[in-house]
Amino acid sequence: MHLNPSTLSESELYKLMSGAVSPRPIAWVSTVSKKGLFNLAPFSFFTVASSKPPMLCISIGSGEGDRNGIPKDTLTNIRDTYEFVVNFVPYNLIQEMEKSSKNYDPCIDEFIVAGVNKLKSTIVNPPGVKESPIQFECKLENIIPLGKDHLVIGKVVHICVQNESYQNGKLDLIKLQPVGRLAGNYTHIQNIFTL
Template sequence: MIINPNDLDPQSVYKLLSGAVVPRPIAWVSTVSQDGIANIAPYSFFTIASRNPPTLVISVGVGTAERAGTVKDTLTNIREQKDFVVNIVTASLANEMQYSSENLPSDVDEFAHIGLTAIDSEVVKAPRLLEAPISMELTLHDIIPIGEDHLILGRVVRYHVKDELYENGKINLEKLAPLGRLAGNYSPVETIFSLPNEQLKQYLKSPVDRSK
């Protein structure tokens, strides 16, 4: 099947993208407004942009149907304050992460509304999430408009990692149990293996079709 995205409406293109590019990590982004109101929201258009300097990128889209034509609080706060925090989502925090994706008025402290704990960051103005096993403080590098979306690049200036996760300079991924986004659904990272692996097929429901 060959599909030309120009023949599809934007929602159908989005469904193809979000269903094909999986699993995606989730950036649980915390920010603060100029009035001191804390905000936290999840973004699965998220990855590493640079190793040196350590830089992350998230893509922030337009408001959903009930807030069509509006700018998301995350984007507004980052534009104004020039910083943010990326908190890593685990399976145990999945429900709270989903609640934080709801559309709430800008004057609502989302940490308090959801029952999460906001604590001061070390360098940036944005708060970090106490419950998160990993949080990264970032200063704004650039905001790049692409169509209706905005790529936000931030330089990591501090890492906060739970002691039990940090082993020999690396993150223990089994203990972390990160959550991934699969189109409209989610999945924890449960099976971890290295390659090459002669026993790989035991992890697969069926043999890989290499004829495609």
């Protein structure tokens, strides 16, 4: 089967690409607005952009649908403050992460909605998720408009990792059980193998 992207609807393209590019890790991003309002939201268009200097990148959608074209709070907050935290999502926090994924009014604190606690960051202003085993504190490096989306690139300026998850310079991924996105579904690491 050969498909011409120009003949597919946006929905068809999204479903095909998000299903084929999987599993995708999830960045659980915490930010603070100019007014000091807290925001927490997950993004699965996420990966490492560079290891030296350390950078992470997140693609943030345009805010269509029930947002009526208003940019997502995460993007607005990063544009305004130049800071954010990427929190690791383990399997035991999947329900909390899902609760924070809905479209809420900017005055709603998703930390409270999700039932998670704030962890004071070391360098940046936005707090991390205390229950998450890893927090990457980031300073904005660049925002690149790509079609209707925005590629946000952040330089990692501090990392907080739970002691029991990080031994001899390596993460225990079986213990951490990272969650990934499979189109509209989720998965988590249960088996690791080498070739």
